[in-house]
Amino acid sequence: MSNSRFPVSLHILTLLNEAKGAVVSSEYLAGSININPVLVRKEIMNLRKHGFVESKEGKGGGSFLAKSASDINLGEVYKSVRGSNVLGQSKNEPNPKCPVGRQINQHLDSLYSDAENALIANLSKQTLADFASKFE
Amino acid sequence: MSNSRFPVSLHILTLLNEAKGAVVSSEYLAGSININPVLVRKEIMNLRKHGFVESKEGKGGGSFLAKSASDINLGEVYKSVRGSNVLGQSKNEPNPKCPVGRQINQHLDSLYSDAENALIANLSKQTLADFASKFE
């Protein structure tokens, strides 16, 4: 997973929340985040797929929150963007001839998912509304 | 931070634990992990700096655990290898002209360190001994 997807998504959501329902273009979002608009649109595609935002095509189009900020949980947002695990990829290829190498991936996986669940549980204590309130 | 530093370090520590005090060469470790020996030596450098392992130079040299596996806490290991934060780098450069962009990094930082602490707390529930016992 790209290491900046979560921050970018949260930034987008925060801006959309500021907009209070108004439609915001990817160009504008990209300007605030200071990244490429295409990347913003890709991230929005994902946020839309997960029901956090909606988009409107055509002139005057753009995106807006699909639900109330207090119904958008940061743990859910995290889950929507994380591809692989946080602690390291399990796509390493340890030597199968080594007794440790042979089975380490499965143990790492369970260690990771456990730890990641703790992280998600922590993020889940906050909603977008909580986060956005810090910008007042 | 390299995303594979934690798994590599844990792999090294697990192998050293298996060796029960015997000195293990970086060549051997690299063979089991299936990565370059120089990378192993770099990781060992870090583990040594944090007091987890010791090394012996010269012929017949190598590394071994500096303390009992039950005194090596996985949360500590994680902390020793993590460079930046797990959830994303804060070295993005949001647009300072945007009210959200201007202050988002500080809010992300506190969100991250909070969440990461939860992750570390989870990892800290296990020692190397606990982890290694799974390979029996």
Add this chain to the structure above:
DNA sequence: TGTACTGTAATAAAAATAATTACAGAATGA
């Protein structure tokens, strides 16, 4: 029907990771 958007693919550039090569220095033991 022109304009301003999104959606999406394809490509290129940049950055981050990992591998490789190289070699000095340390410990061992014949």
Add this chain to the structure above:
DNA sequence: TCATTCTGTAATTATTTTTATTACAGTACA
């Protein structure tokens, strides 16, 4: 003593991942 086998470390190259850019079809609006 000196060849051997390690570590420590720097420098370079290769690979992979991430991000930016370019391009253009499709949609909605005025």
